[in-house]
Amino acid sequence: MxxxxxxxxxxxxxxxxxxxxxxxxxxxxxxxxxxxxxxxxxxxxxxxxxxxxxxxxxxxxxxxxxxxxxxxxxxxxxxxxxxxxxxxxxxxxxxxxxxxxxxxxxxxxxxxxxxxxxxxxxxxxxxxxxxxxxxxxxxxxxxxxxxxxxxxxxxxxxxxxxxxxxxxxxxxxxxxxxxxxxxxxxxxxxxxxxxxxxxxxxxxxxxxxxxxxxxxxxxxxxxxxxDVPGIYTTDPRIAPQAKPIQEISFSEASEMANFGAKILHPSTLLPALRHEIPVFVGSSKEPERGGTWVKQEVESVPLFRAVTLRGNQTLITLKSLSMFHAYGFLAKVFEILARHRVSIDLITTSEISVSLTLDRTHTQGGAPQLPAEALRELEELCSVEIEQNLSLVALIGNNMGQAKGTAKQIFGTLEDHNLRMICYGASSHNLCFLVHESSARHAVQQLHRQLFEG
CATH class of the missing domain: 3.40.1160.10 (Acetylglutamate kinase-like)
Known part of the structure; x- marks a missing residue:
């Protein structure tokens, strides 16, 4: 028994x-x-x-x-x-x-x-x-x-x-x-x-x-x-007006953890999600302040839940004319990356190029690097451009790809920023973009002010 x-x-x-x-x-x-x-x-x-x-x-x-x-x-x-x-x-x-x-x-x-x-x-x-x-x-x-x-x-x-x-x-x-x-x-x-x-x-x-x-x-x-009383709408050290979140869904919290919210390790929620175990996040210094419950189902499902920041991003842009209306180019790229155990985070494509970021979940500080042998093999296939000193800003929410006016509201707020890469539509829970690290905190502050402090 x-x-x-x-x-x-x-x-x-x-x-x-x-x-x-x-x-x-x-x-x-x-x-x-x-x-x-x-x-x-x-x-x-x-x-x-x-x-x-x-x-x-x-x-x-x-x-x-x-x-x-x-x-x-x-x-x-x-x-x-x-x-x-x-x-x-x-x-x-x-x-x-x-x-x-x-x-x-x-x-x-x-x-x-x-x-x-x-x-x-x-x-x-x-x-x-x-x-x-x-x-x-x-x-x-x-x-x-x-x-x-x-x-x-x-x-x-x-x-x-x-x-x-x-x-x-x-x-x-x-x-x-x-x-x-x-x-x-x-x-x-x-x-x-x-x-x-x-x-x-x-x-x-x-x-x-x-x-x-x-x-x-x-x-x-x-x-x-x-050491913090729960999960906030963003890092209070970046935006002092950040608000505590009383409850949040597993899906939203997983996105937050993955895209830079340091309150939780990115893998933490997977076992809890498998068995639908409610997770409470609170401050041991101030337990009386309460905290955040992470649950399978929550009462409030807002369009915008939080904005996160993740630094030390590496952007790889691969360009090749042979990619135009061709079969198998991306398969060759990912075969090379898989063989060298390179994990990809975000990806966008156009007719002759593909841009992707390297996953840094297991990187011990600094930006992740493309292995030298992987770089050599990719350069035999296409031109390779590597950019660093970038940060990823992610807006976390619900049904973001279905709400009218969402893109205008967000990108209008960021019209003064040079957005290097945008990932939107693959998930209903996030909208991500890369900016230069020097303007990343300002972008988070502007978004938070527009979407959470009104």
């Missing part, structure tokens, strides 16, 4: 939400305030992953390594020093820190993606020990659970793919029964392959892993606690 437990709510806390003792105490308050919260997924303490990545890249200078290790010690023991019974977890933390030191020394000789995953996972392994002890000291039954026994993945270190069937089976066997009697604290971002080697889902993968876990345990809800 399959193990089940009623009303499991999964709460996920990001790095800033577990940055110090005060922040972790606020997390404990949130967990206590919802008796259904039986499963808690957390990130490493703020700043820790960056230190671990630096060590993983290989610090040859021993003094430099020791300085970074001391930063890790200071950060974690500043929190541990506030505990009532710190000795309960100090041996565990010291054991993990010793592993960090050992792996950092190995990385100084020769770094690898496999070693990097072992190192960066240590941040989550330490933070879960600390938060578990904080909640335990409040009188609750707590189990700290190593998610690597459930989060089974491929061996693509640094960007592993989850194995959904294995995760579901392991969760039913190992995780769900623990939620009957305990609050379970576990790690985001990390997993393991069939050889029990540590893997990671990539930077930003903590939200994704929380959603995968919520799906695996048939959760009734998923809470994503971060």
């Amino acid at each position: 399959e193990n089940t437990v009623s009303a499991i709510n999964v709460a996920k806390f990001g790095g800033t939400s577990v940055a110090n003792f005060e922040a972790m105490s606020r997390c404990a308050n949130i967990i206590e305030n919802n008796p259904s919260t039986k499963l808690v997924v957390i990130s490493a303490c703020s700043g820790v992953t960056n230190i671990l990545v630096e060590l993983a890249n290989g610090v040859k200078d021993k003094a430099g390594r020791e300085q970074l290790l001391q930063e890790l010690v200071d950060l974690h023991f500043a929190i541990i020093g506030c505990l009532q019974s710190p000795d309960e977890i100090i041996p565990n933390i010291n054991e993990i820190l010793a592993k960090v030191s050992q792996c950092a020394e190995q990385a100084s000789q020769q770094s690898s993606t496999q070693l990097t995953d072992q190192l960066v996972a240590c941040g989550e392994l330490m933070s879960t020990h600390i938060l578990s002890q904080i909640i335990r000291e409040r009188g609750h039954q707590v189990t700290r659970f190593d998610i690597r026994s459930v989060m089974k993945t491929t061996s693509n270190f640094g960007n592993a793919e989850p194995l959904l069937d294995d995760i579901k089976i392991s969760a039913a066997t190992h995780l769900i029964p623990l939620c009957e009697e305990n609050i379970v604290i576990t790690q985001g971002f990390i997993g393991s392959d069939y050889n029990n080697q540590t893997t990671t889902l990539g930077r930003g993968g903590s939200d994704y892993s929380a959603a995968l876990i919520a799906e695996a345990v048939d959760a009734t809800g998923l809470e994503i606690w971060t």
Whole structure:
């Protein structure tokens, strides 16, 4: 018989939400305030992953390594020093820190993606020990659970793919029964392959892993606690008049995440969408301010919901006279790109040219690059023009291709901007265009003022 437990709510806390003792105490308050919260997924303490990545890249200078290790010690023991019974977890933390030191020394000789995953996972392994002890000291039954026994993945270190069937089976066997009697604290971002080697889902993968876990345990809800009170009509740092959104559909939120809204990882919503699990996004610093519910069905379906900005875009324009009224040209282009594992984001075509942007979901900073060999093969087929220093502005909404006057309202607002590429009509939920990065924020401000501040 399959193990089940009623009303499991999964709460996920990001790095800033577990940055110090005060922040972790606020997390404990949130967990206590919802008796259904039986499963808690957390990130490493703020700043820790960056230190671990630096060590993983290989610090040859021993003094430099020791300085970074001391930063890790200071950060974690500043929190541990506030505990009532710190000795309960100090041996565990010291054991993990010793592993960090050992792996950092190995990385100084020769770094690898496999070693990097072992190192960066240590941040989550330490933070879960600390938060578990904080909640335990409040009188609750707590189990700290190593998610690597459930989060089974491929061996693509640094960007592993989850194995959904294995995760579901392991969760039913190992995780769900623990939620009957305990609050379970576990790690985001990390997993393991069939050889029990540590893997990671990539930077930003903590939200994704929380959603995968919520799906695996048939959760009734998923809470994503971060440092902002929900999803806004745009980034308030760009447009101060941005408004909070009380509820938003999965389709709209997925578009927002994909097109630059940093509040959610682009992949986060997929598991929740598959099982129609409502997702709440709120601020662990100010939980009383409420937040945003992401649901399958929402009461309000406005024409315009939000405007997003995504920087570091790479635009590739391919031109060839042989494309004119010819068969197979695009097939050859995409065959080359597929062979070199180049993922395409947006695309527009004309009679003799095609323009496309490169997907940067898995790019670690900066604009994505076209592999040299792919560029060489494309240049044998056609002329290739590469442009960077571009940003993507996306307007998110509903039935945008059907509403009369939409294009005039939008493009009239942007008549002073040079729009390098426009994608409109392929989706009823978005309208996207590229502008030079120097004018991107101004374009967002103008659109927001026209469409959301009237």
